[in-house]
Amino acid sequence: MKGQASTEYLLISVVALAVLAISIGALVKIKENAEKTQDILILKNDAESIYNAMEEVCAMGSGNKRTITPNQKLMIESSVTSVSFSNELGSIPKNLSCESEINGWVVDKITIENENGIIKKK
Secondary structure, eight states: OHHHHHHHHHHHHHHHHHHHHHHHHHHHHHHHHHHHHHHHHHHHHHHHHHHHHHHHHHHHOTTOEEEEOOSSOEEEEEEEEEEEEEETTEEEEEEEEEEEOOEEEESSOEEEEEETTEEEEO
């Protein structure tokens, strides 16, 4: 009887540890997905903030400028009246009302200025 109880206890312990290991693995995966989703939302927010500043500077006319501080590093690529914001997670394309000559990485902050109807980075 004692041998059978020890075997049953050992079997129950192995099953409990297996369930625990699977649960921990699932929680780690959920955390990774949540962090990736958060980073994508930050990219979208930063892109929208910079895009809105570009449109505002465009609408306000020559000489106007705005400074934006993004939450993460992102690449801005513009071609005439289209602009794309990207990082390792993806890309967000937008159309502008004015011509833009902004290209390159934004790390800390970006000052956007309207110079005679052309949006430039200062």
